[in-house]
Amino acid sequence: MDADDRTREAEDRAAREAAMAELRSLLLGPEQQTLDDLRRRLDDPALRAEDVGAVLAEAFAIAQRDVHLAEALAPTVEQALHRSVQRDPEPVADALFPVMGPAIRRAITHALKGVMQSFNQALEHSLSWRSLRWRLEAWRTGRPFAEVVLQHTLAYRVEQVFLIHRETGLPLQHVVAAEVPTQDADLVSGMLSAIQRFLQDSFRMEEDDRLESLEMGDLTVWIEPGPQAVLACVIRGLPPSELRETMQEIVEAVHRQYGRVLAGFDGDEETMAGSRPLLERALLVQYTEAPRSGRWAWGVLLLLLLAGAVWITQAVRQHQRWDAFRAAVAAEPGLVLLRAEPSGRPPHVEGLRDPLARDPAQLLQAAGVSPDGVVMRWVPFQSADSALVLRRAVQVLQPPPDVTLRLRGTTLYAEGEAPPGWMASARMLARVLPGVSTLDTTGLTTPAERRLRELQARIEAVQVRFSGRTTRLAPGQDAVLRDLAEALTALDATAREAGRGVVVTVTGHTDATASAEVNRQVSRQRAERVVAALRRAGLRVSNTTPGLRIEVQGVGADHPARPERTPDDQAANRRVSFDVRFSDTSIPH
């Protein structure tokens, strides 16, 4: 073929193409335009997405009638959910929250109810008279106690629920009530369906005539057939007709939810695992005596709570008592607490105790804890605590009742009246007292010294009066002088007895009317007059040391009893006064 031929051929083809195009446009006319549009749309992904988007919702709605869409979508949705949770669990958690809360609450309520019910039963069975009777019955008949109880109290109980694949007789799912011995689901399912078939064969029943119930002793098997699965409940006791309805509902639900799984069941029980909760709905139980909504149990629970509260209060109070005891011991001189174990068995206390300290058992009792049963071990020691030092001093020195001892620093002060002999021995003993460096006895007097002081006061209180400006004693002074003479005589005797020297100064006074010279003479004469009168009244003075010595002086108007404004004042200043001085200064003034 030469070049011309080829050119001609190409021309021919072009012409044919043009003719075809024209033919198409003649035949299809405006549709051609539409076709071109469509092709463009199909080629353009953006436009295609737009088109699909517009019908997606409707497409889903249609496809939903078939389960295939759900199946096809499931992996994608699962994956999307998984990713979402991985990225941020919060949105999913938020979405689930309203569902989870009630579900968890319901589960807890359910569990609690179960617990209360069995608690209640346990109580009734262990506490009541009736239970004793049943125990006796169990013992007599040789049956287990649980069985006797069940026989008396159980109306019925669904013990096992089998969901059996009708075709193969294999168990699809099997649930068992708590505390019921399980049977082999494979074998029971097989036997049940074998029995079913045996009956059908033997009595030439129709396929739809099904065995509905089997009875053996107090066990009943109720069978509820479905197109692909059979539900069988093993029941102890007499089941109510409502159970049948529940069973029908379960069978229906199983077929609704697992229809496809059942149709293609290949013996893999995993595929039916989700049906357990459905079956569990048939695990019903009813007692002849309803568990009284746990009134018993609540009562006992309340009691237990109360007992608990009491116990806690007791424990707290006991704790407080022991704290009080610890504080008391800490505050008590001469006690040192080393260990206190209130919760020990037996409770015990250890510490140091000065023999002079208070009895710790008393403190324990005072704190409200009975010392009985508390083991106490106190190691003796000598406390340097001032209270104890003082107590020890009292114990060692044994002061007479009128003496009080005080401790300041390490100096022990003795105050009051004590016989001289005691004082002497106290001074010696004090030197060996732990915690005492010196004994201060300046606050001590002897009985004799007290007497001396009394006499001193009595004597110094006396004023002797005179008639006018004379040196004659005023009338009616005899009694005063007799009394004075007696006091002075006693003073002399007591001073000698106590080994003390006493000087009584008899001082004469005048008013200020005369001259000082006259006054001095008159005052001196007045004093001498009084001494002479005293001697007449019976005064005898030893004039020795120890003993009483009398000195006489006249001071004129130098020491008036009171300022002179009236004649009365002057009269009061015309007098003789007495002054008692002990020569030993150890007697405080």
Next chain:
Amino acid sequence: MIKKKICMLGTSAVGKTSLVRRYVQGFFSEQYLTTIGVKIDKKTVDLDGQALTLVLWDLNGEDPFQRVAASYLRGAAGFLLVADGTRRLTLEGALRLHERLHDALEGVPGVLVLNKADLTASWAIEPARIEALQREGWTVRRTSAKTGMGVEEAFEHLARRLLAP
């Protein structure tokens, strides 16, 4: 766990019950065999890490009315067709039985078991007959329920066929 229903088939006294007894731990009393014509046992086998439970339906041999309940076979995933190797008639009976149950057993894998292999002196099945059966497509196993010979293998062979696609 995968579970499969297996049926024991064969004429009377060929050793079906004995084979099952040898293979499994019994559960139900054999009383059931006479009352309802079937006894259920089970055995879980481990096939290369895959657990499979065989639920064995031991059917009574042909009853006097020559009526094996086809309904018992429904849902069976496999069967053991048992014959007594010392009695040739039982093999023919087993095959006739299989033929009769054709509708129920269509497409269901099975193993032909020639039992009582311990009784070698009275063995009645010639090797040629066995070869012929194998050519027909039968898997043939010789067993002895008495000694245990070949029993596990026969069941296990069937089990493997059940799991194979």
